[in-house]
Amino acid sequence: MSYIISFCLCAIYYWPMENDLLFQFEDVHLKVDDLNILQGLNFNISKGEFVAVIGASGAGKSSLLRMFNALTSPSSGKITFRGGEIDSDIQALRKNVGVLFQNPVVFEGTVRENLLIAGRWDQSISQTLDHEILTALDQVGLVGIKLTHHARDLSGGEQQRLALARTLLNHPQVLLLDEPTSNLDPKLAREIMDQIEELRGALNLTVIAVSHDHMLMRRYAKRVIILSHGKIIGDGDFKTLDKSHAFEDAGLLKNEVTDAT
């Protein structure tokens, strides 16, 4: 009887934690052509977090981000998503884990055709009603754009928002951002990040953002993972890591830190 009680207690204690755990990286390595891109990464990401992955160029940030939606697989090590192997159902994973690339891809065609491109293989998307599309556009701050407008005529910022709206129509739980604002001016970059932060709260999203701009990221992310030469040299909140040398060791300028917030 006591075994059963202790088992139940353990189950009650661990259940919410297991439930909140989204990604688990265990000794993840990535080797491409004899180059060690990522070396022995160990970390977890829980539901609802806003995690910034910071590092100088060539640190392995983008390669790491691609692992969250299995666009790249590790050479060794293990990644789990919601407790299961990350690549057990890749199409379902990719619907759940949306990505916004640095240079958004806008397809030839109208705004509507771009938003519903996943309707080519997903019936739930092809049947999306106009008011749902307009809601998605509204969520990303694209108001007053005609659905029949030619998508490639939109400005850089508008194209980025269109790509975000397209991802949101998949109803993802996780949003990956790959330097999403690096091609935009600072004011626009901040507007888009504000929008994403608002969405995170409204849609209960988990956001993982890769950036070399820790100034911008510290406004939004509660947690930062600092990558240097494929290794994690810092993982925690910005304030704690500011006290260490992690930012400098990663080749990021310390004096920028004082200007932040």
Next chain:
Amino acid sequence: MRPDFYVLSWNDLLVSLLFIACSLFLIKKWKLGLENTLLIGTVRTFVQLTLMGYVLTWFFGQEHWAFMLALLFIMIVIASYEGTRRQKHAIPHFFPAMLVALLGSAILILGTILLFILDVEPWFSPYAAIPIGGMIIGNGLNSTALTANRFVGEMKHREREIETLLALGATPKLAVHDAMKASIHAALIPNINAMMTVGLVQLPGVMTGQILAGIDPIIAVRYQIMIMYMWFTTATLANMIMLAIVYRQYFTSKLQLRRELLREKA
């Protein structure tokens, strides 16, 4: 009066060398630097076709299905090798892809023509199977070699588009659909254009050959119509089989684009 036959003797053929002599003279005068290539081409045309003439004469005397199938298979292997050689990009497993594409389209189209259109008796008669098979294989080779080159070019150009679609949950087949469409279009449009202008602008080779050999133009035209339809279907079928094999080489079993292949130089 209609002549029954125009016989071309070896001496007549020597006179036709005057054409090459003219071209050679002009090429030299314009300093185009193509003299050696042209000379090699001239000699190869002569040697290859003369040898083929003797081989065919011998073959046509054999009247055995195994001989006919063996010759067609050898032609397909050579065409597949030639198609592989013509690629600007190193496409993994391209030789077997060509082999399957050409074999598949040859079996289907040649089989249909021999058995149901021309009702050849016996079905393996080399007089029909070899020249028609040769046209099917040659056309299939030209078309697939172009399409494959174009397809890899499209994949390189659309790498980010393909990854965006994969990231939205597309299968590799759907992610490369636009690249496939563009490359098949590029391959088939010349065939469609040929169908549009045939007879108006030029008389095709087979028809010209048959008329020269004394065949009634009405019959020669019927052959030509069949050949035009056959050409188009061969190009469509061979391209589709080849692309269905080739696109898979660019993805892993985990639905990931093998980006390293798009960066590799030939």
